[in-house]
Amino acid sequence: xxxxxxxxxxxxxxxxxxxxxxxxxxxxxxxxxxxxxxxxxxxxxxxxxxxxxxxxxxxxxxxxxxxxxxxxxxxxxxxxxxxxxxxxxxxxxxxxxxxxxxxxxxxxxxxxxxxxxxxxxxxxxxxxxxxxxxxxxxxxxxxxxxxxxxxxxxxxxxxxxxxxxxxxxxxxxxxxxxxxxxxxxxxxxxxxxxxxxxxxxxxxxxxxxxxxxxxxxxxxxxxxxxxxxxxxxxxxxxxxxxxxxxxxxx
Numbered sequence: 001x002x003x004x005x006x007x008x009x010x011x012x013x014x015x016x017x018x019x020x021x022x023x024x025x026x027x028x029x030x031x032x033x034x035x036x037x038x039x040x041x042x043x044x045x046x047x048x049x050x051x052x053x054x055x056x057x058x059x060x061x062x063x064x065x066x067x068x069x070x071x072x073x074x075x076x077x078x079x080x081x082x083x084x085x086x087x088x089x090x091x092x093x094x095x096x097x098x099x100x101x102x103x104x105x106x107x108x109x110x111x112x113x114x115x116x117x118x119x120x121x122x123x124x125x126x127x128x129x130x131x132x133x134x135x136x137x138x139x140x141x142x143x144x145x146x147x148x149x150x151x152x153x154x155x156x157x158x159x160x161x162x163x164x165x166x167x168x169x170x171x172x173x174x175x176x177x178x179x180x181x182x183x184x185x186x187x188x189x190x191x192x193x194x195x196x197x198x199x200x201x202x203x204x205x206x207x208x209x210x211x212x213x214x215x216x217x218x219x220x221x222x223x224x225x226x227x228x229x230x231x232x233x234x235x236x237x238x239x240x241x242x243x244x245x246x247x248x249x250x
Contacts, residue, residue, distance in 0.1 A: 025108075057219050068221060070221075108187060128144075148180050
């Protein structure tokens with residue numbers, strides 16, 4: 001087996017479990033500075049963060065504080081200026097692009113404020129896609145996607161494309177897609193921020209129920225302190241620093 005193939009296989013195996021200390025995602029000394037010409041815009045520096053297997057964590061912060069940037073770094077969607085991110089015990093910066101992509105697909109799920117479903121595919125096909133990308137056969141991918149869509153109340157909408165679904169239905173399909181590979185951790189960036197209050201509450205409850213059923217960790221960026229208070233732990237990003245928020249401070 002080639003070195004790259006071995007690295008990719010290792011990434012796939014490690015995705016199903018936390019590191020030896022039970023931590024599924026860890027950031028050490030994380031920093032991000034955006035550069036444009038001679039202009040340098042620091043977002044944060046020296047951040048330490050971790051989430052244990054099955055733990056739910058909310059990240060609060062003002063608009064522009066860097067919450068989404070932090071989430072993108074944790075998910076390997078952006079590269080830090082300083083520090084390291086470990087997913088299931090593996091250092092993201094040490095992996096090739098291919099191995100990092102495979103680890104991300106197997107170990108992490110993503111839910112955004114906008115669903116990002118592919119418009120030309122049906123709900124079933126959209127949820128099948130991460131399973132197929134992981135190398136699973138079509139029959140199993142379809143069975144897993146169908147079961148998860150039925151569990152989120154979309155069993156009757158399998159053949160509908162995103163444009164034929166309501167906002168709440170699209171977001172429920174996005175939640176199903178995030179969980180279909182049974183990831184170690186789901187990263188959510190204001191996943192209910194584009195929904196009305198009632199629909200948002202339903203989608204949020206659905207995320208919590210599914211995460212607990214699968215024992216999947218959840219890191220949720222939100223501005224809603226009521227939602228944050230429902231999670232195990234709350235941190236706030238303020239002036240480039242992370243601090244724990246006590247329950248009575250919400």
